[in-house]
Amino acid sequence: MAIALQCFAPLIFNMRPIAAQRGAPAEPLATVTIHVIDEYGVTVDSRLNSFANGQREMASHFRGLQGAQIPYGEYSYLIRRLVHGDFGEVIPGRVTVRWPENLVVVTVSRLFIPGAAIDRAAPRGLVIRGKLEPMPQGLSAAPLWIRLSPIHQSEHVDVSVDASGEFRIYKPLDGRYVLTVIRGDEVLDLQQISFDENWQPADFVLKLPDQPPSIVHVQRKQ
Structure with missing residues (x-):
């Protein structure tokens, strides 16, 4: 008596976790524009030296004082004031990047003499x-x-x-x-x-x- 043999094709299951197939959410990125002015609103010629979040330096993401592709977070910056084409006063500061577009207005004193300290104390009895x-x-x-x-x-x-x-x-x-x-x-x-x-x-x-x-x-x- 003949015996019929049946062959079954093996079933192959994709066992990769579903979560692994989903891409992680993209890190939010922002633009940062720095505007350096004096107390009268006149633009002060300046250059960015550093824009860092801890050990992460982002100064290379800036063209002049306009930055792009900056991750959200807390940053410290160093700006160098330019006086007649030469480097002058260093202006430090901190900023939180939390929006898609961020404007940082930095105000410095118009009275700046390279290498000199200026006494800004008010006279006694000023009213x-x-x-x-x-x-x-x-x-x-x-x-x-x-x-x-x-x-x-x-x-x-x-x-x-x-x-x-x-x-x-x-x-x-x-x-x-x-x-x-x-x-x-x-x-x-x-x-x-x-x-x-x-x-x-x-x-x-x-x-x-x-x-x-x-x-x-x-x-x-x-």
């Missing part, structure tokens, strides 16, 4: 005096005050306004500022103001408008 006219009217009991926000620097200055509308600033200021008059949650006025580079300033008067500045309201998408 910059200002006055609001007319004094804002209203029933609000909230205090009236002023914020001076530098356009090309970093530290703002807050001062109170007395019942006569007068205020006093005890810090030497130079360059351009946005002066905001505030009472409670109201912004009563916004003005651009420029201080000359001297520490014997004249008194000044701010003329307040009849109506507060308009508000641009950025709404949520529907």
Whole structure:
């Protein structure tokens, strides 16, 4: 009696883990633009020496002061100021790269003499005096005050306004500022103001408008 033999082809299974077939998420990369200016907003000629995250140096990713393909993270930078084509002051700083596009504005003093230290101490008794006219009217009991926000620097200055509308600033200021008059949650006025580079300033008067500045309201998408 004949016996029929059946042959079965072997089954081959792909045993590679599914996770291994999926690509790892790409590291987010960003652009970084560095803008070096003085306290008046004038561009200061500079060169990037270093832009590093720990042992990871990214200066080669920059063309001038514009960098591309920069991974997100915390960085330390060194910028060399150029004076008449020669290297001058070294400007250190830190920045967090966290967005697709990052602008780093670095403010340096216009008063720079290579090899010399400049005494920036304010003279004793310095007072910059200002006055609001007319004094804002209203029933609000909230205090009236002023914020001076530098356009090309970093530290703002807050001062109170007395019942006569007068205020006093005890810090030497130079360059351009946005002066905001505030009472409670109201912004009563916004003005651009420029201080000359001297520490014997004249008194000044701010003329307040009849109506507060308009508000641009950025709404949520529907």
